[in-house]
Amino acid sequence: MNSPVFVEYTAVTPQPxxxxxxxxxxxxxxxxxxxxxxxxxxxAEITGTQPYSRYPGVRRGQVALGPGAVELTLNGEITELPxxxxxVFDGEEEVSATPHSEGFLDLNVMVARARWxxxxxxxxxxxxxxxxxxxxxxxxxxxxxxLGDQRFDRLDALLLTSGAHSGVGRFVLARITPAR
Numbered sequence: 001m002n003s004p005v006f007v008e009y010t011a012v013t014p015q016p017x018x019x020x021x022x023x024x025x026x027x028x029x030x031x032x033x034x035x036x037x038x039x040x041x042x043x044a045e046i047t048g049t050q051p052y053s054r055y056p057g058v059r060r061g062q063v064a065l066g067p068g069a070v071e072l073t074l075n076g077e078i079t080e081l082p083x084x085x086x087x088v089f090d091g092e093e094e095v096s097a098t099p100h101s102e103g104f105l106d107l108n109v110m111v112a113r114a115r116w117x118x119x120x121x122x123x124x125x126x127x128x129x130x131x132x133x134x135x136x137x138x139x140x141x142x143x144x145x146x147l148g149d150q151r152f153d154r155l156d157a158l159l160l161t162s163g164a165h166s167g168v169g170r171f172v173l174a175r176i177t178p179a180r
Contacts, residue, residue, distance in 0.1 A: 145169025
């Protein structure tokens with residue numbers, strides 16, 4: 001990859017979930033012509049209580065984008081995920097989500113567990129040194145963020161290249177590293 005790839009969130013077409021119960025906007029993936037992928041980063045909208053699609057062999061990282069918190073039920077156990085809270089779980093798990101507010105969004109990092117490991121965290125005014133292996137993506141959590149010369153509106157995303165990157169604002173940093 002020679003230059004960073006920028007995605008304007010408002011330009012991404014919504015697609016139905018695998019189970020048809022919600023919608024998602026796919027930001028980045030490595031899908032082939034048959035639609036098979038080993039990693040994917042997307043933003044899902046959750047309206048009402050929704051069961052998640054199952055993805056055998058996949059590890060999922062999630063960040064609650066709000067508005068409000070979301071109640072996740074994982075294999076019968078309830079977890080409250082506040083805005084900007086993060087969680088990682090396996091795609092085989094039985095998961096449902098109940099958002100506390102309308103218009104709730106979450107960021108999903110899904111990877112083939114045998115090949116990749118997902119990492120998600122919130123960064124403020126990032127100073128990033130991106131290595132050559134793995135995938136690094138930043139998603140703006142507020143309007144008027146910048147990274148290098150790139151300006152972001154809320155939920156715009158950038159797939160980074162290796163090297164140094166510095167910015168201003170709050171972002172989700174999604175890292176996908178080779179499985180060990």
